[in-house]
Amino acid sequence: MKRWTVFWLTVTGVALGAWPLGAQVYIPYYGKNQVHYDHFRWKIYKTEHFDIYFYPEAAYALPTVAGIAESAYQKIYRILQTAPPFRIPLIYYRNQAEYEQINYLQDVTGSLGVAEPVYNRMAFPIDMPPDLLQDVITHELTHIFEFAIMYGQLGGRAINLRISPPAWVWEGFADYTTGRRDPFNTMIVRDAVLTERLPYVSATRELEVPAGSEITLPQYTLGSFIWEFVRDRFGEAGIRQFWFQLRKMGFLGGADPFLAAFGVTEQRFNELFADYLRNRFRDFLDREPALQYHRVFELPYPYRNIMTYAISPDGRYVAVGTVNIYDYDLDILILDRRGHVVRNLTPGYTTAFQDFPAELPPGRFDMALRSLTWSPDSRRVAFFARTGKYQSLFVMDVSGRKLQEIYIPLNKTASPAFHPDGRHLSFTAYDREGRPTIFLMDLVTRKYEPLTQDDTYKETPVWVDGGKALLYVGRQPGRSAIYRLDLATRQVTRVGPAAPWYFSTPTLSPDGRYLVFSADMDGALDLYRMDLQSGEIVRMTRAMGGNFSPTVVAETDGSWVYFIGFFKGQLHLYRVAMDRQLAVVQLPAEATQVAEAAAELPRLNIDPAGIQKKGFRPVLGAPPTLIGGADQFTYAFASAITFEDILGDQAFTVFLQRISSFNTFYVSYLDRARRFQYLTELFWADTFFIGPIDDRFIDFVKDSVIGGDVFGYYPLSLWSRIELGLGFFRIRQKFLDPFSQALHEAYLRRTGAQDFLINQWDVPVTLAYTFETTRFWWFGPLSGQTGRIAVIYSLPFSQDFIRRTTLYGDYRRYLRLSRFSLLAVRLQGFLSTGERPYIFVFGGGLSFRGFDFRELIGNRGVVANLEYRFPLFPAAWRRRTPALEAFRARLFADAGVLRLNEGVFFVPISRSGFDVRKGVGSFGAGLTVFFGGLPLNLDLSYTWGRPIAEPNARYRIDTRLRFDFSIGYPF
Template sequence: MRTPQRKSLAPMAMAVLVMVAVAFGAPNVEAQTQYIPYFGKNQIRYDHFDWHTYQTEHFEIYYYPEIEPHLERIAGYAESAYQHVSSELKHDLSMKLPLILFSTSSEFWQQNVVPGAAQEGVGAFAEPGRYRIVMPIDEPPDLLYRLIVHELTHQFQFDIIPTGLIRRNMPLWTMEGMSDYMTGYWRPLDLMTVRDAAVSDIVPKMSEMEDYGGFSNPRLIYNLGHAAFEFMESKWGKEGVRAYVFALRRSVIGGSDDAYEEAFQVTPEEWDQQFDRYLKERFKPFRDKERPADYGRDLAPDPRKGRFSNVLSIEPSPSGDLIAGMTGNGRDREYDIVLISAKDGSIIRNLTAGFDQSMGFEYLATPGGRWNSVPWMSWSPQGDRLAYFVRTEKDRSLIVQNVISKKVEIRIPLNTIDAPESPDFSPDGRLIAFSGMRDSDSDIFTINLDTKEVVNLTKDPFANYAPTWAADGRSLVYLVRVSGNEKIFRMDANGGNKTQLTFGTHDESGAQFMDANTLVFASTAVNPAEPIDPEVARNGQVYNLWTLDLKTNELKQYTDALAGNVSPVVLRDGANSKLAFVTYFKGEYGLHVLERKDEITKVASADFGSPGPIVDFQAPLSHTLVADNKKKKGKFEKLFLEGRPPVALGVTSGGDVFGGTQVVFTDVLGDQQFNLFVSSVSQYRTMSFTWVNMEKRLQWALQGYNTTQFYYGQLENVFYDPIYSSLIDRDLATATRTMQGGTMFGIYPFNRYRRIEVYGGFNRYKESFNDPVLEQISAEYQQEQFGRPLFNNGSMIPFGAAFVQETTVFREFGPLSGSTMRLAYEVAPKIGDSLARQTLDGDARKYFRLGATGLLALRARGFKSWGDNPDYTYFGGNSELRGYEYLQFVGQNAFFTNAEVRFPLIDAMATPIGVLGGVRATLFAGLGGAHFEGTPFKVFTRTASIERPIVNFNEDQTPVYGAPVLISGNRLVDARASYGISLSTFALGFPVHFDWSWKTLMNKDWEDIVFAREGGSEAFRKVKFSLWIGYDW
């Protein structure tokens, strides 16, 4: 997806809100109820950018010195794009658009405008809130211009059809299809998907389409949308396109019920029917072309029989017995590389089984817009190793994996090359050739596997891709984008004697050597000697299998596909050889093998043209730089409100309502943020104001805060004399902790998964019971028993550090696999009359996947504080220790552990109000406890003892004891445990939990003693039902 939009920020974006409070604000200002109790992975700024701005008529371009050599042409592209889109829509924007440029994709991924929006497969994005376009400039000139047109069209859409809190969003096919339509250009692989959909009769009802429509190919909706706008133009003209856009504006903002009726005077159903007929008629000439079934059995994995579906790219073993295939793993939602039998299609081995991060990388890298028209992998000449690229941190790394042991034998980070792709082993196995970006130019490189030396072979301004070694190792063939098309070139192994081999205004794919003198590749060429209708040619651009004889320059065509055949490779079988290739039909990629047969077409290479001058792409408008329009960007220049404030809603298991929001002001680049965070649990509020500086890897901030948290101090023998225990209920025992102060903090990420947090500051403490009488009684009792009050009142100067790790793999319901932990230490030294203490706080979780979406979740939390004025924590209820009262446990020393088995019951529910989230079940068990220093605390015992239960209290509150009882067997003494079952679902976007809990001390006789006054074990173990809203840990 090239253009992600900002989605509703509630509730998941609330994770950012809470993480700002937790990670940046130290323990002092975290939201009391952790609505989203995760620590989060790191967004890392690996590079420091020296930002400048340049003004044109319609744009404010943000760039840094490395981009300046390209600034003039990109300004020309941008202004040309503006004139094109504006004239097509007859609409002008009232403001200059911020165009934020990055030199390469890896630098683009570091943007802070919309953290996480830039990722693999996203070439650029348009942000609707402040009309920002964010993009790298590493595409070839013609494709870069079209990318600007695409993103700029989105900004016109946002201006014409404003989005808002209560307005409906535009359909995805409308947004993306219109943007591609405005480029006036079809990539062959995109046109392939529409041609296939039309002829194989899988065109959906576009008027009812939402998101991606359930198709496995996410590009299909973009491309059907593109075709839909061409249909509008063909039937109603460009004025019809404009009429639809402005009718959609009225429909989206609520002024009109139907854009189709208003723009075209047809119902949505009639429009769908007409569009379907249009596509069938448009692609009718291709109806009788070859389909994958004509090539024999599909060797691709069958998704009905396993977790794998589609084969996107292939690479044969030297023996021809096996094919390495990149395939989609529906269970893991990742790509995997599997070894497939070339004979029967059976899967022999998954080389990348499990989640990618377990292998030391984030994901398998893909070639972006070139997709499977270029190779993705390479098999070593010895047949024992496979090379491919992966994403690791900022850059990609070359992986060489043993296919027998599955061990990664070589891992080479390519820190000086951006977006490397298409590795190819040299015949001696010492070198790997590949394509990659350097200084925003795509070149062909080699790397020595022994010395790690990287050599640039091409060093030219053209976009070079897909290198392949000749069998003698003395030359390579590769693709070059020239005059708007991909053509095959050849060069010596040292980069000399570059020679163009194919010609014409069509595209070739990456080539492979069938023998020393023959290349096989996919091409969109058609026989130049046969006349072809211009419309058929425009709707064709079909990739078919071709060969080129390097001695005679004779070209032969071997397939005539309906959709397209790509990624051809040679399966060698002694003196014979077959061609394996990737097909496309009914929205799925398949794998087929073709015996060499008589060619369909035979032509001379010269029939398509001959070497001539290469025409550089020129945008419609040129631009001359004006030096006075350049200036250095100010740090706090043009601050504005960042989007709609998110809203979070939660309910504790004690019935307390939690709410929170955050107002963010940021600069254009998102590097400087000012956050106003407000949350409330019951009537107790937390407010903080934070300045966060994220322009470098070391992020730091200043924060001021005022927070009041509550808990239940129903703790006899500690907070008050036990003679009052029968008189003090939970409401009376409500206590608060109010903190006011400021903190300076920093975060340094070691990698995506681990970071160190440090902070220091000043705050004022005030802790007390809400009831003034109880407060006075408790203060006297604490002074008498402990020599000082346990409640802290005064000032403190804390310093702290925390190590955080988050490798969790998430799904929409929460964690699925991985682990997370936070280990923190805080010290507040004695300075004058300030409070003094030290605190250790640790929280560790581990998730073991069970099946597709089930898991075993384990958690251990520990807390200890000591010194003159120790801190204490409070917990209980929600998912911390289910079955007990909310915040029931209080202590300077505390722990709890949880074990939960979580699994799905119902994937989705159809209700009268629509489809609601599925239902998941949790079998849980927990154990925990808390105590204050100087008070006895024993978790567990098995020693027999004689105990007397307290059965009542006299009028003077002295206890009345029952008869002595011998207690034996295992039992919890001061700790508490529970177990039970929970059902959870999403309602209106919020996670709702229904818990049935049973408390236990693991010994009924002991429970009869401890809870004699409350009804003994029977009452203690009575099932408790709780409802709460929030995310599971």
């Protein structure tokens, strides 16, 4: 996958629908939603090596997908001389929006495809240029071959390698097998070579991003060149031998795979590889560095790299899409001509939309697309961003005020362009038949119509001739060209040659005579000017890196061509004079001949009788196991086994848990094939809390629940959902120690007090609202907020059934203070009324430090947590020292007021008694170390609120200093 994600099964906790989750078991985060906008009626078709899953709306592509897959299978087999010993599940979707509803992975947003080593599934959308679709299928299928080599038939779910190869091995080889080099990837590698910024290649460590570069993943861009070098230096036999040594190293460790496979050390391999790349790109050494062009301005901190831009018609402003290295986000800025920020149109982390712009990287041809457009009066900026299944068009003024938001139910809307009349706007998208189309929208009526009807992939349309025509790039397998679309007649004519190069972002000079575009005619993206009268093509730049996205602007000192230039890992805005000329280009005749003779994609004849309806085909997940401790006297063990549908739509789970001597067992069925998802459970759960024997002593209470429930979840958006639940179970509570139970019963008889222990049936109905806008980083929450409000009403069918109403609220807010530090606040409030109110428990772990596990109980109350979280070594990220980045510190304060039964303030302090007048709390400092993917927490806390149990004694504070160790993420 482009950024492929390994799928690991996670242990599913028991969700007892009648009880607030935050009170019963510690769930760190509520999580965002996987919204299913569609219900897919899956079919299956079997070819020689694949089980292909598709649905009727995407059936038209089955011959092409099957043909490409089988052809790619043979291609990869010829290289590796080995094949997977299993049939390969291949899942394809009609478009990107439907692909991102995939169930068996958490998030595939922005990826072109995915392959995972657990069940060896591969999945991808098909709404992309045909040659790119062929590359994606080959890329993901290569991963399946790699998994078969490294893990064998059992798959990654059964084998844990001692040393896993770095990402350049996996992704680089998958890109290598496609046999095609993307011009932008080549540009990035060439720039790193010519500016001496090559990273060190290791079989055990990841490649570092070349110094100064923030727009690329070297495992893709450089990884494929590493494998090309292996082929050219050691042959395809060397490729196979290296994979064999990598597998051996993964199981046994130890030996240098470079030495074992090639007879050279790792250091010598790097020297040879660097020489190989220098020789490959030596013809580019005498080319123009970007320093020879005029840089328009320098972006202010914290912004780096201009990914897309648009100059206002009056020339006063430049709108840019850029990387905010402080927020790790993409921002749209309005800059003046000196580079000063006039307005950030997308500040912070917003829920107004999910992704901006829809066509920015990752993507293989997308860096040169136009994502921003100005209105003719220079007062409005328009762009696309995702707001649900599809994208919306946002129109904003220079002050940052949103003027319009128009939802467009089409896939991959991109390249907006205002018409000169200011009322209309053109854009590209896939129509409902899956054809790449140019549309024209009326911004007043919000209606749009298609302007094209053919299957040519279209990008970056721009208005010319005063709005009478559009210029755009059209691509087909093996060739691309620039076309002109007449708005009145809808006639399409080709402008200039069709060639096997990459044309992009055409623009017209103000006088309409010259066409300026970028192309990689000689291996590097450069600017060219074509005289539309004579047909002459002139080279304007000869870049060492690459130049693209030209815009012609008429100014007082003449006409200038603005463009994005790439040099030393950075994208900046430059300009050159419109009349700049380096050479007249003579197009070779064979270029157009090759373009016209471009091969069609392979297709497979489909037997309609072989198409079957997909049934439930369970696949077995290996049981994950969790072992941990809450304190020195409490240990935890949990394991689960899941039978999951191959598409992840349905799952059966058996879960076992043991906390000290308390056992939990449950089975569940989860259906998430539709937007409304439901979970059915049967369970037997034993847990405990600390309860009062009388007015002086406390002891452990065993809480046993046997029954089942049904829970339904309806996501309102990515951020929020409604939850409904109905349960039916038996609750039995008693003290673990029989002597304590006898003392408790005697106390009740003596005082006539109501027993808080329960021995009844419970039929709870739950209604809850949950939202999550938290932005997570590798160490946990970074900014945003989350919360849950739940109402649980127990139906009182008879005296044997509990009668109670429970309200629970949980709100968390994360206020980012610096790059990696934040202030975290959590407030929980709860109230349970009725004959047998629900008892909430706190204490232990990171929920309430300084107290024992589940020591604090009550049926009503408020609990607050406040934390300042910060890196222990703030400069570690600058020096790229992951070992130091793993240390994080915090200052915390916890406070709570808990009442039990009819207003009795209950604070269990020790076995000596309780206080009924004050609250409890703790404050202190903690350290978290991330080791093996687990956060290990050590806290030093100072508790307050512990009373003296002497009768009639004046209240005075009893404090306690203690250390606690726990494993887990904070709230």
